[in-house]
Each structure stands twice: as C-alpha cells, then as structure tokens.
C-alpha cells in the first residue's frame with residue numbers, strides 16, 4: 001500500500017465525525033438513487049408481466065394501442081386471412097377488460113379479466129400454488145392471486161362470487177401475479193371473458209399469433225402485417241417496450257423517478273465535495289509540506305482522490321447492504337424494487353464518479369498552496 | 378575547492394506591494410559546497426528566511442540567478458521547481474511539520490514515497506535514517522508521543538533520507554532547550570562532514586557556533602561579514618552519540 005493511501009485513510013479516519021457525516025451523505029444518496037432506479041426497473045417489469053408470460057410470437061393489437069391494458073377492441077375479420085399465411089400455426093384471441101366482482105357479502109370491487117382459449121395455453125396463469133388450471137375450462141371457473149384474497153373475499157379454492165351476475169368459483173390460486181394498478185387480475189377462459197366484459201364474438205382485445213419455428217420469421221411477419229389491415233403487428237419485444245415507454249414516460253412516472261435519482265446524485269456530490277474540501281483545508285499545511293519536500297502535484301492529487309475513493313468504497317458497501325434489505329422488504333409489495341446486477345454495477349460506478357467529481361473542489365484549492373508558507377509558521 | 382551545489386548570484390527580492398513594499402534582499406552572492414556546515418546569522422527581519430526560500434527554490438528572486446548543481450532554475454515552472462527540490466534539497470523547519478497521523482518511520486518514508494521508491498526498500502532506508510539520528514527505538518511512535526527534540530530529529534531524518542546534495546534548515550533549534558539544540562546541531566554537522574552534503578542553518582543561537590565551518594552575517598538584505606567557523610572536530614560513532622540526554 002502506498003503511503004499516499006495510508007495518509008488518505010488517516011486523514012479520513014482522523015476526523016471521525018466528518019467521516020461519518022460523509023458516509024451518511026453517500027449512503028443516503030446511493031440508497032435514494034438505488035430505490036428510484038429499482039422502482040423504475042420494478043415498474044418496467046410489472047407493466048410488461050402479461051406480455052412476458054404470454055407464449056406467442058406476434059401480437060396483433062388495435063392500431064395505436066399504447067400498452068397491454070389499453071384495449072380498444074380489434075375486429076377479428078382478418079383472423080382467417082392471418083391464419084392462412086404460410087408459417088402461422090395458431091391465431092389465439094385474447095379478451096381483457098375491467099369488470100365487477102361481487103363478494104358474497106354483497107360488496108362490489110373492480111377486477112381485470114384476462115381470458116384466452118385454455119386449450120391453446122397462450123396466456124395461462126403461472127406460479128400456480130393451489131387448485132388446477134385445467135379446471136378453468138369449466139363453466140364459471142376463475143383463477144385469482146392469493147395476494148388479493150381479502151379484497152375478493154376469497155379464502156381458497158372453492159370460494160365463490162359473482163361477476164356481472166354470473167356465478168363464479170375459484171379453481172386455481174396463483175402467487176405474485178400482481179397488477180401495479182392494484183386492480184386484481186382474474187383469469188378465465190375466452191368464452192367467460194366475453195360475457196364478463198361484454199365483448200362480442202367477432203371482437204377481441206388482441207390476437208396472439210404463433211409461428212412455425214422453422215419458418216423465416218421476418219418473411220412471415222411481413223406477410224402477417226400485409227393481412228392485418230388496420231391492426232398493428234408487434235413482436236413481444238416491441239409490445240413490451242411500447243408498454244414500458246407508455247407507463248414510464250407517457251405518464252411521467254419514469255421522469256419523476258429519474259428526477260428523484262438525479263436529486264440523490266446532486267445531494268451526494270454536494271455533501272462529499274463539501275466534506276472533502278473542508279478536510280483538505282484542514283490539512284493544507286501538510287499538503288504544503290509535501291510540496292516543499294518536492295512532491296509533484298500528482299502525488300497530492302492522489303492523496304485527495306484516494307480519500308474520495310475510500311469514501312466511495314465504504315459508502316457503497318454500506319448502501320449495498322442496506323439496499324439488499326430494502327429489496328427483501330419490498331419483494332412482496334405491490335411495487336417491488338428490482339435491483340439487478342447491472343443496476344448494482346452502475347450504482348458502484350456512479351458512486352465512484354460522484355466521489356471523484358467531488359474531489360475537484362479540493363484539488364483546485366490545493367493547487368494554489370504555496371510551499372513557502374511552511375517556513376512562515 | 379569543490380564545485381558549489383548551490384550558487385546564488387546577485388539575488389534581490391522585493392516583498393509586498395505599494396506602501397508595504399520591502400526590499401528583503403539587496404544583491405546577494407553566495408555559494409554552498411558539499412561537506413560544509415554554513416551558519417546564516419542576522420537580526421530579525423534581515424532576510425534570512427527569504428534567502429533560504431530562494432536558495433531552496435521555493436521562492437523566485439526578483440533578479441539574479443540561483444544555480445542548483447550547475448543548472449539554472451529561473452526557467453523552471455512550479456512542477457520543475459518541485460522536481461529540483463525533490464532531486465537535490467532537504468528541508469528542516471523550525472516547527473518540524475511532521476504529519477501527525479503518521480508514525481516516525483512513515484514520516485521519513487514519505488520523503489521516499491514521493492520519489493516513487495519501492496515500499497520495502499524505502500522502509501529499510503527510513504529505519505537507517507532514524508538510526509542515524511538516534512531514534513531507532515521510536516520508529517513506530519506518533520509525533521505527539523515524541524519530545525520536541527525527537528520530533529526535530531525525525532524531521533532531519535526525513536530531510537536526509539533521500540541523500541540530498543543540500544540540507545536547508547531554518548532555526549531548527551529555536552524551539553529546543555540547550556542539550557536538545559546541541560544534539561540537533563551535532564547531527565547536522567555529521568550530515569555535512571560524513572555524508573558530504575552542503576548544510577545551511579539559519580539561526581540566532583550563539584550556542585551553535587562551535588559546529589560551523591563558515592559563518593555568514595546578513596543585515597538588512599546584504600551579506601555583511603563572512604568568517605570561518607571554530608568547529609570542534611565531531612568524531613563519534615554514528616548512532617550512539619545522538620540519544621537525547
């Protein structure tokens with residue numbers, strides 16, 4: 001270890017109060033950025049959860065559809081033409097929409113119906129922890145998530161309720177299929193979905209198109225587009241990013257999260273810059289002594305940069321630990337904070353950049369020292 | 378006679394501005410040679426520190442030239458002057474200026490670290506330098522745990538560890554009592570005579586006269602008198618001699 005690093009660490013630890021203040025600043029700022037970005041990722045993840053779990057190669061959606069939940073109805077008259085395109089193996093209508101759920105107590109709560117033909121299995125409930133998905137094809141069968149039990153007045157498989165006057169019975173329970181809009185998802189088969197949402201037989205919210213894996217995807221995509229008429233044909237990736245950008249940027253939610261993160265960065269930089277500057281000022285006579293001894297400016301910068309890096313490393317380690325706890329706590333909430341290895345790496349880089357940038361003020365100050373002052377005292 | 382390691386020619390220095398302007402130095406010629414301990418004496422305000430700063434390349438003269446080891450210094454920028462100090466000059470300050478958070482040996486080692494010397498070798502050389510000033514027992518002490526005389530000896534070890542051609546000391550004994558002051562002067566004399574450095578000591582202290590090879594008087598920015606010193610031969614084993622009494 002170079003003595004510059006020793007000197008840097010002693011300078012830091014010598015003034016414990018200032019060191020703790022610096023760490024609090026860094027940890028606060030990193031955690032703030034982490035939570036904002038984690039919410040951003042969690043939100044982005046959540047708004048595309050249905051798209052992620054649909055087993056389809058293409059989505060035929062009404063022109064201008066902004067996201068999965070935004071569902072003006074599609075006229076299915078092009079379905080036969082698309083089905084006839086060579087390379088297309090299945091066309092599966094999907095009906096979604098809001099409806100009303102009447103508990104046995106008589107209370108009514110809104111729900112979001114998701115229905116496809118269960119034989120095709122294009123958008124079936126996943127993470128099933130109770131009951132049987134196959135039973136969904138029975139009349140009045142529904143699948144709900146256990147996190148909504150209270151809201152729906154459900155105690156488990158066999159619980160009953162009414163949707164728009166139709167008697168329904170819970171046949172399957174899922175875990176963790178949550179909607180960020182907090183309206184519970186209710187999985188049903190296609191026919192029931194039509195009656196619960198009042199969708200006519202020649203309409204659907206989306207048409208899912210499966211392709212022969214051996215087919216030339218690009219070619220088939222072009223052919224399907226040609227037959228889709230007014231509707232738009234999107235790959236899952238396209239639909240996902242369209243959904244995300246609508247919810248994250250179209251609604252301002254993403255901008256708010258980024259603004260919060262930016263605030264965190266600014267606060268952190270200002271705090272570290274301030275404490276590094278005052279620490280450097282306290283040690284000016286030592287830096288002047290180094291200069292008198294013939295040290296290059298570079299050596300002196302190293303001492304300051306090492307101080308900044310030590311702040312960064314220790315601050316980030318604490319923040320990462322606390323972040324892991326936050327992730328655990330929010331894992332089961334309506335909007336989990338998602339922290340990916342990439343986010344962690346980006347935060348580490350950000351912390352280092354933030355701390356090193358904060359050193360600029362201190363460095364500018366130290367360049368101006370005059371070694372001759374050492375002789376005056 | 379040996380070539381001078383520092384040669385100052387026709388140095389003048391004006392300090393301050395306007396009404397506060399002071400002619401601190403008014404035409405000084407001075408050479409420092411290896412193996413010589415030179416004392417610079419003079420009343421307060423006569424320009425001793427100013428001259429030392431100029432000789433040590435920490436302050437530029439208003440006119441005149443300072444040559445260090447035969448090379449002119451007037452063209453060098455700040456980094457260039459720092460390099461000249463690094464390569465040729467060791468400083469000892471009246472108030473020690475040790476790093477309070479580093480141990481004695483680390484304080485010395487710092488002088489080698491800024492010269493990018495490898496850590497292990499630097500540590501060994503630093504121990505040697507501390508031994509030379511009689512502090513081999515205190516290598517791991519922090520400055521606060523040392524007496525003034527011991528701190529000044531650490532500062533001397535730091536100044537000499539890189540074998541500078543010149544050691545410049547500004548009132549190194551002013552804050553010390555008689556016996557500690559004597560120890561410091563003895564060490565500085567040894568550095569001049571045995572390590573063959575040029576040593577210049579600024580002092581008011583008549584007790585140091587016996588150690589000098591050369592005594593220079595400065596008054597009002599001019600050298601007014603020069604005579605050879607009356608030094609006793611300092612011959613003693615290198616380390617044992619310098620323990621504080």
Ligand SMILES: Nc1ncnc2c1ncn2[C@@H]1O[C@H](COP(=O)(O)OP(=O)(O)OP(=O)(O)O)[C@@H](O)[C@H]1O
Nearest residue numbers: 392393397399401420421422423424425426427428
């Ligand atoms: N920054 C400055 N601005 C103006 N005048 C100065 C400045 N520094 C020193 N002086 C003046 O220059 C003259 C020489 O000062 P210098 O410090 O070299 O004296 P000195 O011989 O070292 O004195 P002392 O024995 O008290 O240390 C003095 O008159 C001092 O007042």
Ligand SMILES: [Mg+2]
Nearest residue numbers: 425426427547
């Ligand atoms: Mg002085």
